[in-house]
Amino acid sequence: MVERSDTPAPEQKIEGPAFGVDDRDALIGGFAAAGGYFFWGLTVIFYKQLTHVLPYEVLAHRTIWSVVLTLALILVFGRWKSLVAALTNTRILLTLFATSLIIGSNWFVFIYSINESRVLETSLGYYINPLISVLIGVVVLSEKLTRAQIAAVALAAAGVGVITFEIGTLPWISLFLAVTFAIYGYLRKVSRVDPLEGLLIEVLMLSPFALAYLWIAEGEGGTAIMHGDLWTLFLLALTGPMTTIPLFLFNYGAQRIRLATLGLMQYFAPSIQLLIAVTMYGEQLTDTHLMTFGLIWAGLALFSWDTWRKEKELRRVAKAV
Template structure:
């Protein structure tokens, strides 16, 4: 056995991967605090700056990590470029609604959307990838649907923020799954797709009263520049961790982000949490618990079967 493949090295890599992925999800959860500092800036302008500075940072990372050849492979693949154009528009709309919900003090609805997201992803897998659900997983999805229905009944309308965030991010995840693009290069192309729209909007603002970047304080323009790192760093940490830990572990970790958002909304910003919302979250949390346990149980059974096959 080589040193690079020793059990100690494997355990160390797994621990490093788990810490990286957890930090990425935690940063995603805490990003609501970051974007709360920009509530005086129109959401479209925040999105425009997020696109501009993300292009700058991802391009620097591609050169620093010597990923230019990998980027050229993506740029030459017409099918991948078409897919990334779609994912760029999807993630851009997801970012906008996320920023809008923070500006409107509706972070609880944001966290609800990201709790629902894994179950929407499952339904996309069933519809487009031919995946099958076990009975506990079907029950988990039905509990989530019931939770959303209860919330909609109380609101008198569909919780569009939650549903849009869940649906757009699930569709984004599905398209990235079937795409051949690597995470860093894929993100660069996605924000590059948004760049012309961002630059046109910022130019229009500058011609009609000026931008927050030009007219705002150093505090505002510093945070606008930092939207680049706040976009790319969590994704890079996630990609680094995803390569080193099991998919089931990564799946459980994804609930760290909406849980952080939920606690920030309720305990830091004092967003109201009515009894009907508590019931909604309870139904979804129970559904997620059932779904996660059943997924873990099935993966454990597959690992045991594979181990027995290797022994024979």
């Protein structure tokens, strides 16, 4: 946690994050977390190369290759004991079964939206996500919102209302991605299982469905892995690293930097997706989109300011004590 007085001086001492690591470790953690978010933003380009493969098949390969890579990482880092501990805990297994279904559906809709050239809706969903997480805190944990948070959620709701009125239907892709990822994040947090072990268990739980789909699809007309070109096979194999690497970077960084800093970084990915959608894939950024994004950005700015203000107050109180 960064500590500072109300009137910072050039020579003030920065003590690093609350986790007790030094400034150098915090800097490396910051780069790692930022790298994870940038990686997530750029995955749009990667999955765009697989639009000739059915989304279900891409999801199946993403699941299977994630099993392969996470197993390898568990072996390399010697994490078998914590994996066994998670596998023998019924509560953790039930929670991870739920999160596996949630993240699997989230992955599918993400892949589908890219296949259908609806990257703008994907970007919108991940902008909304932090505010959905706030609402989960209210509904599930009975947390009370500050006035700034209420205003932020209201602005986001207004943004969704604008685009809903214009297109005549809810932006279901955006809302689905935002809601599922927020629920997933909450459940993973309360599960108290390490990220790598948790991901491995999740993809292991999804893998029977993935293998069954590939087996049935092959019997009904063929799959890309059996009949595709080498480049397609290579890309399908890369879905594992494309899933695991940003998660590893994110979790490495999250343990070493302040929560407020991490909160601001989460907007990197949807911002990159927005730029890619407009500049590379020619998706139309209409006046309605601009109004919708503008309202949501205003809400996020207010939300970020409120988070920073509360953390500054906590640091001031902690320093006084």
